[in-house]
Amino acid sequence: MTTKKPWGGRFDVETDSLVEAFSASVGFDRRLYKVDIAGSIAHVSMLAHVGVVTDQERDTIVAGLGAIEAQIEKGEFEWQEALEDVHMNIEARLVSDLGEVGKKLHTGRSRNDQVATDVRLYLRDGIDQLNQALVAFQGVLIDLATAEADTIMPGFTHMQTAQPVTLGHHVLAWVEMLFRDRARLSDCRKRMNVMPLGSAALAGTTYPIDRAFTARALGFDSATENSLDAVSDRDFLVEFNAAAALIMVHLSRIAEELVLWSSAQFEFIELGDGFCTGSSIMPQKKNPDVAELVRGKTGRVCGNLMALLMLMKAQPLAYNRDNQEDKEPLFDTLDSVLASVRVFTGMMPTMTVKRERLYQAARRGYSTATDLADYLVKKGVAFRDAHEIVGKAVRAGIDSGKDLSEMSLTQLQQFADCIDQDVFEVLTLEGSVAARNHLGGTAPEQVRLAIARARERLNG
Numbered sequence: 446m447t448t449k450k451p452w453g454g455r456f457d458v459e460t461d462s463l464v465e466a467f468s469a470s471v472g473f474d475r476r477l478y479k480v481d482i483a484g485s486i487a488h489v490s491m492l493a494h495v496g497v498v499t500d501q502e503r504d505t506i507v508a509g510l511g512a513i514e515a516q517i518e519k520g521e522f523e524w525q526e527a528l529e530d531v532h533m534n535i536e537a538r539l540v541s542d543l544g545e546v547g548k549k550l551h552t553g554r555s556r557n558d559q560v561a562t563d564v565r566l567y568l569r570d571g572i573d574q575l576n577q578a579l580v581a582f583q584g585v586l587i588d589l590a591t592a593e594a595d596t597i598m599p600g601f602t603h604m605q606t607a608q609p610v611t612l613g614h615h616v617l618a619w620v621e622m623l624f625r626d627r628a629r630l631s632d633c634r635k636r637m638n639v640m641p642l643g644s645a646a647l648a649g650t651t652y653p654i655d656r657a658f659t660a661r662a663l664g665f666d667s668a669t670e671n672s673l674d675a676v677s678d679r680d681f682l683v684e685f686n687a688a689a690a691l692i693m694v695h696l697s698r699i700a701e702e703l704v705l706w707s708s709a710q711f712e713f714i715e716l717g718d719g720f721c722t723g724s725s726i727m728p729q730k731k732n733p734d735v736a737e738l739v740r741g742k743t744g745r746v747c748g749n750l751m752a753l754l755m756l757m758k759a760q761p762l763a764y765n766r767d768n769q770e771d772k773e774p775l776f777d778t779l780d781s782v783l784a785s786v787r788v789f790t791g792m793m794p795t796m797t798v799k800r801e802r803l804y805q806a807a808r809r810g811y812s813t814a815t816d817l818a819d820y821l822v823k824k825g826v827a828f829r830d831a832h833e834i835v836g837k838a839v840r841a842g843i844d845s846g847k848d849l850s851e852m853s854l855t856q857l858q859q860f861a862d863c864i865d866q867d868v869f870e871v872l873t874l875e876g877s878v879a880a881r882n883h884l885g886g887t888a889p890e891q892v893r894l895a896i897a898r899a900r901e902r903l904n905g
């Protein structure tokens with residue numbers, strides 16, 4: 446059976462079957478059905494408002510679209526590849542259900558402004574869902590930071606032990622990344638929330654349309670300024686995907702730390718059984734696959750960003766069919782990021798923190814060496830000299846297998862005679878973290894203040 450094309454009027458020969466399969470997008474763009482129908486309802490309501498269709502015609506079309514939506518939701522709608530995309534599938538069905546009146550829906554509209562509107566509506570909802578998911582993720586992280594505000598661990602630079610920090614402070618660093626991610630999403634949402642409908646194919650339309658009416662009905666802040674730009678602009682997809690790529694890069698950094706920390710060599714944490722998998726050959730294994738998959742999905746989301754940038758590169762105005770290629774990267778990015786954030790949100794509360802292991806790890810690696818240097822400075826030694834003195838003490842410690850805090854006072858005094866008994870207060874891990882007691886510092890007291898502020902920002 447050959448399906449009659451809604452645009453078939455000027456064609457003598459039917460579409461080649463290769464082309465039909467090659468150009469059809471309904472296999473993936475059917476996901477837009479809900480926003481497509483919402484857009485059509487707003488459009489026909491506007492047409493009635495300005496008198497291009499009667500109120501009765503509007504009501505018939507709105508009811509017809511509602512029936513189609515219900516069918517799609519029940520899985521009973523028959524999608525046809527020959528009808529190319531979601532837009533023509535729904536419209537053709539409306540015409541076959543309603544007859545003549547169904548043909549009036551597409552008055553003063555083109556698929557070009559229709560699809561540009563649909564994608565914005567779809568992504569707007571996606572951004573809202575993603576923002577909600579990020580809020581939930583930040584919530585569990587702040588809970589974790591609260592429980593671990595006093596937990597001491599080694600802080601790393603170059604992946605080498607640097608200075609002791611609190612785990613609460615480390616987790617709050619992740620929370621900050623996510624605050625910036627959410628700010629980027631909300632910024633992108635603002636620029637995106639402008640309505641292309643009314644731009645028609647590229648030049649606008651001859652009907653007396655009321656674009657402000659349609660924009661209001663669909664929750665857009667305004668209507669686009671320029672019809673050529675409106676049908677061809679996909680900046681918002683690039684912006685969103687850039688924000689999403691950065692979210693994934695952040696998640697991959699968290700993932701990497703979780704993978705390292707759960708190894709037998711670190712043994713800082715254990716992830717819940719429900720969020721790990723075993724090996725088919727090595728019985729002892731418990732693998733952090735969730736974290737690894739999140740790390741892995743970062744690659745495809747960054748790839749999608751590149752795909753969208755290259756899709757837009759050198760496209761002349763206005764709409765080009767190239768733009769149909771925008772949907773798969775968009776859907777894949779949305780699915781990947783949402784799933785990753787949600788699975789991390791589920792996993793975090795299953796994590797056991799091995800506080801004693803963290804503490805012992807912080808004791809190794811001379812993590813309080815800077816504290817000793819600062820101590821000497823307070824006793825009047827210049828910082829560069831203090832650095833040299835402590836370097837020698839560390840060297841001696843490495844040779845004798847002792848941490849600085851394990852040396853006796855006499856041993857320490859060999860390096861600088863101004864060292865006193867009070868040095869042991871700064872050489873302890875507790876003393877070291879407590880001393881960094883300022884905005885942005887790792888002291889438990891500051892972590893608690895930062896948590897209070899983060900909770901307020903989260904709810905505000």
Ligand code: ARG
Pocket residue numbers: 470474530556557560764766768769770
């Ligand atoms: N499926 C098309 C897309 O996603 C819809 C717009 C088609 N417009 C056209 N003039 N062929 O971009």
